[in-house]
Amino acid sequence: MSTDTIEILRRADKPIHPAPESFIKKYIFSVDHKVVGIQYFIVSGLMILLSGLFAEAIRVQLTGPHNTFLTPQQFDEAFTFHGTLMVWFGAIPLVTGAFGNFVMPLQIGARDVAFPWLNMFSFWTFPPAVLILLSSLAFGAPNAGWTEYPPVSLQAGVGIVFWTTAVFTVGIGATLTALNFLTTVIKMRAPGMTFTRMPLFVWASAVTAVLSLVATTALASALGSLFLSHVFNVPFYDPTRGGTVVLFQHMFWFYSHPAVYILIIPVFGIVSEIIPTFARKPIFGYKLIAYSTVSIALLSFMVWAHHMFTSGLGPWVTMPFMILSMLIAVPTGIKIFSWTATLFGSNLRLTTAMLFVLGFLSTFTIGGITGVMLASVPVDWHEHATYFLVAHIHYVLFGGTLMGVLGGIYYWWPKVTGRLMSEKLGKWHFWLTFIFFNATFLPMHFVGLLGMPRRVAYYDPAFHGLNLFISISAFLLAGAFLLLFANAFWSLKKGPAAGPNPWGARTLEWMISSPPPHYNFKEIPEVYATPYGYGEPLPYSAPYDQVSTTPTY
Amino acid sequence: MAHQVNNIDFRRHLDRSFWSVTLVLAVISVILVVLIAIWPINGTLAVAATSDYGIDALFKFMLFVATPIFVFVNGYVVYFARRYKHRSDEPADAVGIPLYGVVPLEIWWTVIPVFLMVVLGVWSAVTLFSLYKPQAGALNVEAIGHQWKFELRYPGLKSSFYGDFYLPVNRPVTMNITSADVIHSFWVPQFRVKLDMVPGMVQQLHFTPTEVGSYPLICTEFCGIGHGDMRTTVHVVSQADYAKWFSGTQQKVAQAAAAAGSLNLTAGDAAKGQAVFEQKCSVCHSMAAFAQKKVGPGLQNILSDPAHPKLVDGSAATPESVAHIIQNGYSGDIGVMPNAQANGLSSSDVSNLVAYLKSQSK
Numbered sequence: 001m002s003t004d005t006i007e008i009l010r011r012a013d014k015p016i017h018p019a020p021e022s023f024i025k026k027y028i029f030s031v032d033h034k035v036v037g038i039q040y041f042i043v044s045g046l047m048i049l050l051s052g053l054f055a056e057a058i059r060v061q062l063t064g065p066h067n068t069f070l071t072p073q074q075f076d077e078a079f080t081f082h083g084t085l086m087v088w089f090g091a092i093p094l095v096t097g098a099f100g101n102f103v104m105p106l107q108i109g110a111r112d113v114a115f116p117w118l119n120m121f122s123f124w125t126f127p128p129a130v131l132i133l134l135s136s137l138a139f140g141a142p143n144a145g146w147t148e149y150p151p152v153s154l155q156a157g158v159g160i161v162f163w164t165t166a167v168f169t170v171g172i173g174a175t176l177t178a179l180n181f182l183t184t185v186i187k188m189r190a191p192g193m194t195f196t197r198m199p200l201f202v203w204a205s206a207v208t209a210v211l212s213l214v215a216t217t218a219l220a221s222a223l224g225s226l227f228l229s230h231v232f233n234v235p236f237y238d239p240t241r242g243g244t245v246v247l248f249q250h251m252f253w254f255y256s257h258p259a260v261y262i263l264i265i266p267v268f269g270i271v272s273e274i275i276p277t278f279a280r281k282p283i284f285g286y287k288l289i290a291y292s293t294v295s296i297a298l299l300s301f302m303v304w305a306h307h308m309f310t311s312g313l314g315p316w317v318t319m320p321f322m323i324l325s326m327l328i329a330v331p332t333g334i335k336i337f338s339w340t341a342t343l344f345g346s347n348l349r350l351t352t353a354m355l356f357v358l359g360f361l362s363t364f365t366i367g368g369i370t371g372v373m374l375a376s377v378p379v380d381w382h383e384h385a386t387y388f389l390v391a392h393i394h395y396v397l398f399g400g401t402l403m404g405v406l407g408g409i410y411y412w413w414p415k416v417t418g419r420l421m422s423e424k425l426g427k428w429h430f431w432l433t434f435i436f437f438n439a440t441f442l443p444m445h446f447v448g449l450l451g452m453p454r455r456v457a458y459y460d461p462a463f464h465g466l467n468l469f470i471s472i473s474a475f476l477l478a479g480a481f482l483l484l485f486a487n488a489f490w491s492l493k494k495g496p497a498a499g500p501n502p503w504g505a506r507t508l509e510w511m512i513s514s515p516p517p518h519y520n521f522k523e524i525p526e527v528y529a530t531p532y533g534y535g536e537p538l539p540y541s542a543p544y545d546q547v548s549t550t551p552t553y
Numbered sequence: 554m555a556h557q558v559n560n561i562d563f564r565r566h567l568d569r570s571f572w573s574v575t576l577v578l579a580v581i582s583v584i585l586v587v588l589i590a591i592w593p594i595n596g597t598l599a600v601a602a603t604s605d606y607g608i609d610a611l612f613k614f615m616l617f618v619a620t621p622i623f624v625f626v627n628g629y630v631v632y633f634a635r636r637y638k639h640r641s642d643e644p645a646d647a648v649g650i651p652l653y654g655v656v657p658l659e660i661w662w663t664v665i666p667v668f669l670m671v672v673l674g675v676w677s678a679v680t681l682f683s684l685y686k687p688q689a690g691a692l693n694v695e696a697i698g699h700q701w702k703f704e705l706r707y708p709g710l711k712s713s714f715y716g717d718f719y720l721p722v723n724r725p726v727t728m729n730i731t732s733a734d735v736i737h738s739f740w741v742p743q744f745r746v747k748l749d750m751v752p753g754m755v756q757q758l759h760f761t762p763t764e765v766g767s768y769p770l771i772c773t774e775f776c777g778i779g780h781g782d783m784r785t786t787v788h789v790v791s792q793a794d795y796a797k798w799f800s801g802t803q804q805k806v807a808q809a810a811a812a813a814g815s816l817n818l819t820a821g822d823a824a825k826g827q828a829v830f831e832q833k834c835s836v837c838h839s840m841a842a843f844a845q846k847k848v849g850p851g852l853q854n855i856l857s858d859p860a861h862p863k864l865v866d867g868s869a870a871t872p873e874s875v876a877h878i879i880q881n882g883y884s885g886d887i888g889v890m891p892n893a894q895a896n897g898l899s900s901s902d903v904s905n906l907v908a909y910l911k912s913q914s915k
Contacts (some may be wrong), residue, residue: 072778145775151752152735152777239753240837240891241848245736246751279637281649285659310738310749310774312756315681322681323674330666333622337662338654340626343633345566346649350638358630365626369619372670376615376677378608378684382745385738385773450598451742453773456781460769504646535648550646 016112019518029124031116034516036123037102038416043126044093051085054078056478059471065461075457076143083146084163087259088170089130091401095266096174096208097123099408100181102416104205106509106516108198109190109525114183118176125173129166136162145455147256150226150237150248160230164223171216171223178212181205190508192527196287197539199507199531203290204269207297211258211265214301219255222248246311253304261300263397265293267404268335271357274411275339277505278354279346282532285338292331299328309380318377325375332368336361349551351503352426356407359434363399367392370445388448394441406433406484413491414498418514420553421491425483432480439473504551506531511544562650570636578628582621589616601764601789602744607680609745614676618669684746687759688725694718695729698737698750701779703770707799710806712881713892719788720762721795728758733882733891738774741787749774762789816880816900818872821908829902830909837890840913849890856914872907879903 020026030036057078061070070078105113113119136142140157153160185206189198198206225248228234235241237248268289276283283289305313305321339361348354370392374380383389406429414420443466448454452463459467501510508525509516529539538545594600594609639647695706697713706713720726730739732750739758740747743766748756772783790798830840837848843858845851855870880903882892893903 072781075781076775076778143778149736149775152775155735155777243753245753279649280639280647282651282653284652285654288654288659288663310747312749312751312754315678315685319678319681322677323670326670326674326677327667329670330663333666334659334663336626338659340629340633341655341658343630343637345563345652346633346637347639347643347647348634348637348649350634358634361630362627365623369615369623372619372673373612373615376611376673378677378680379612379615381684381747382608382612382742384747385740451769451771453738453740453771455775458781533651535651552645 016519017116029120031112031120032518033101033105033113033116033119034416034520036119037098037100039123040093040097040101040126043130044090044098047085047130048090048094051082051090052478052481054082054085056474058082059474061457062459062467063471065464065467066458070457072457073143076145076455077137077141079455080141080143080145080148080163084133084142084167086397087146087263088167089126089133091263091397091405092174092259093126093170094405095263095401096177096181096205096212097126099201099266099270099405099412100177100205100208103412103509104181104202105184105188106512106520107202107507108185108188108193109508109521109527110184110188111519111521111524113180114188115180119180122173122176122180125169125176129169129173132162132169133166136166147252148226149252150229150245153226154230154237158230161227164227164230168220168223168227171219174212175216178209178216181209182213185209190525190527196290197527197530198290199269200272200283200286200289200293201266201269201507203293204265204267204272207293208262208265211262211297211300215255215258215262217255218251219259222251222255225251246308246313249308249311250304253307254301257304257307258297258300260396261296263401265296267360267401267408268293270404270408270411271339271360273505273507274353274357274407275342276532276534277411277503278349278351278357279342280349280504281342281346281534282530283338284341284344285334286530286532288334289338292334295331296328299324299331303328306375306380309377310384315377322375322377326372329368329372329375336365336368349503351410351553352421352423352430353407353411353503355427355430356403356410356433359430360400360403360407363395363403363434363437367395367400370395383448385454386448387444387452387454390454391441391444391448394444398441399437403433403437406430409484411503412509413488414502414553415509415514415516417492417495418498419491419495420498420502421487421495423553425487425490429480429483429487432483433477436473436477436480440470440477443470499552501547501549502551502553504549506534506538506549508540508544511538511540511547563652563655566650574628574632578625579621581628582624585620585624586617589613589620599743599764599766600745601762601766601768602741602746603761603763607683611673611676611680615673618673684759685757687727687757688761691725691727691759692721693727693729694720695731696739696750698730698732698734698739698772698776700734700777701772701783703739703772703783703785704733706881707802709799710803712806712809714802714806714809717786717788719790719795719798721792722762722765722789724792725759725761728760729755730758731755735776736774737772737776737783740771740773741768742771743768747773765789765791816876816904818876818904818907820901821904821906821911823905823908823912826902826905826907826909826912829898829906833896833898834906852910852913854914855910858914872911875910876903876907879906 017031020030027035057070061067061075136159139162140159142148142159142163143156144153148160148163185202225236229236235243237243237245239245272283272289303321303325305318306325309318374383374389374392410421410426447463447466452459498514500513512520525544526541527539533539538547600609693708697704702715704713704715705718730748730750731754732752734752737750738747739750744760746758746760748758767786767788770785770787772780776783839845839847839851840853841851842853843850855875856872879898880893883890
């Protein structure tokens, strides 16, 4: 689609694509970004559940130091599937494919993404990838962890071929989505929406798209080399034939470090939307939050070797990576401080979504602090590849990403479904999640520091008590999620109608009905300011300036 | 955006209540920092080597910095959530103060973390380089990771052994670590050192054990189904006990070698040796001039060519030294060769191979 066409479609009072009539066009092969977003939400949600079940299997095994619930082989497959499903099939598609697709075009006042058909295609690379990955369970599953370091990953059977193919396939979809989002944000913003008037979730989506677009190619090389090594016996990773095993780690982390930010930056966006809505005041330091997102993204390409401080790179290589990694704490800290400062002088509505975001502030701060500890090479030498690292990544990805995503689910659910969830049930869900999350992952720091390595099916009986405590907490944490499902089903069946703007928010998605109509905006709005000016008139052209911003939930 | 920050409104909230909470949070932070300062990490996890090099002090410094950040973020979140919670007597559309930012504050919370990170970075870098400093008179030990055990080689022992090993207290040690198959890792929590054992690469760890005791050596890099059980014990003992252990091990190793069939280099059969060469060695070595490298060097004339470089272990090529390399393997700058055990070579295979190499050296 040429630029001209995009301009015409953006301005003309006609749809970017006609409303579908058949069931298949409407719900299966839909080109509507909202439907694609919901499809991503359902599939990645199922993957997170499946991944969670693998995690619970791991925790059952670890209730005893020499448990026989799983064989070591099964245990290795369980943590491999837990990580793989969670990263590539759960969290990344959820924060980009689901939230990005549904929310971002609405927030910029567009009728769809720039390339709707490509968007549908991106989604449809996802279910086949899931099938490829899961079918490996029948042929000898991959079992060297989600990182699949050679040579050990090459010792496994054909499972590694399924694994590389599946992740590669899902990477195609991620790359195309990134291309699509980036074009959309650059070309399809409503008139008057300059970059510094964009909602912060849009900033986050655009920056994430850049990360995906650049980094995924490195992942493709890593996967390709692993595939060739296994299938054609190419000696990339065989030192007896001139290979270098550490090369894989460079390629893998050149992708996977930015991938950590692909996982968290959209959540920074979600948090930056929820906080001003429920604090009823402008976000503190809009520009600094936006620019810190950009600087985190830039830095994220220069720190990959901090995953390899014990791999033998030597002090002159690790030192700059160490210092750059520590510097990421600065823009991240700016965000945390700005969000906290937004609460100052607020008129705070402690809804479920807001509670999850406050929980996020607490747990993500811990994840950030342990991240700095791991960035210091000498300290990392002690902590690397232990349960301390497991605790850190879960404070970042569960206490950060998932906590923020849960806030996002409670926040946008009324917009997507047109119905409210139960706040009472939601608050129970929050408190149980928050308590058992900390009970599960906080003790992991200690077992790690005291000497328990990760990825072990058996461990020193000295750690039995703490592991049992962690496992029981993990089961209860999983139980807390039942409340979310109950809440969702209750809301779909009996939830009260939400109305267009139940929270009284000011971004554009709340200026239209819930769920939004097929074309989103009957007329493309004009934008005069950032959306966060609570207490001021809405900065949009008529009729969007007439929407009520009084909370009605 | 010409948003006017309403300064009067914003200052109004910096009242007695705000400053008392700030004071309480500061006091809590100070108490926690003092508790961390007097907390002996050594009592929680013993330090048994100098390789600590101040790692624990660095860890404490990071806790010092992190504690106030954690306390203030959480404290303010809870305080603001309680103080500014929407009250039912307020109108539904009540809003907070129109505060878009306070530039000096934003500069402070950018500059101070930059400063702290630079301090931490410099301190970490200094510590980092000290970790790589070899010490004079160090005992050189080699540790080789296998699925799923640790192989140890000591200078003065004719062959290697697996499992428990001993180090003398207060003598610097240089651990040369590598792997025979996949990536493993060498971690002794009480020594605070960890490096990966990477196939095709030799890494060095420098430390001096300082406390007599037995400590776990744990593999922390996932290495296959036996990973969870891949651990052994390192015993730090007095010089006298170390000498006793060493001579005992010397005898044990010699007995084991005798039991495995002693090497009789004069009894080798060149024809049988050729068969073994073609089956096992020719993957990496050609029977051609030294420079005809496949993975390893070409081996023709290895015993007779005066221009042939010295063997990789520094010795001149003799039947004995060649046999030594075949038996023990090699890992160094020109590549990696597995040992006889890993290659599945018996003692008679080795003597046959040497006989064959002799026959090819004209």
